Amino acid sequence: EAEVAQSPRYKITEKSQAVAFWCDPISGHATLYWYRQILGQGPELLVQFQDESVVDDSQLPKDRFSAERLKGVDSTLKIQPAELGDSAMYLCASSFGQGVDTQYFGPGTRLTVL
């Protein structure tokens, strides 16, 4: 069964450093989502792509976060510079279409900022 892939699984960095996370959605899935999940809370949407276009990034802290999906397949989320409050699980999800389609989640990248 196809799954969403993410790497790295764990990342430890010092504040003010740059970090990047990678996501490879299920093949054929046009919609890709990045979520942030703080320990003990539900996932919070950061950005959504439809193919290579951003559909919504209203919750993305654009002064330090950026996301791209250049060829409409895999995606990269970057934080520069990282802050202590960025410590969280970063989850990627994908769905076939834009409407009411099941979102399948990847295993996540757990970021710890020291």
Next chain:
Amino acid sequence: GENVEQHPSTLSVQEGDSAVIKCTYSDSASNYFPWYKQELGKRPQLIIDIRSNVGEKKDQRIAVTLNKTAKHFSLHITETQPEDSAVYFCAASMGNAGNMLTFGGGTRLMVKP
């Protein structure tokens, strides 16, 4: 924007008992309500979902009910088993072009053998 509240935050039941988790949402335009199960250290996985044109949906031991008037929906798990122990998240979406999910805060379910 949409706001989803989930209760209780923790729930402990004896194996074989039923468990009920409740969520309320704020935006009457929401029409898609999935439930995800997240085991420790694993990815969230969809266990059941419901659309606003139905009031109840069942899948073996799991059922979800929706009350659009009151803007709340609930997850029911019958005959609980130790492997049901996990964190459960409800979510709501308007199911439009974005299908952006707003999640509740989660319920940690512990099933004691």
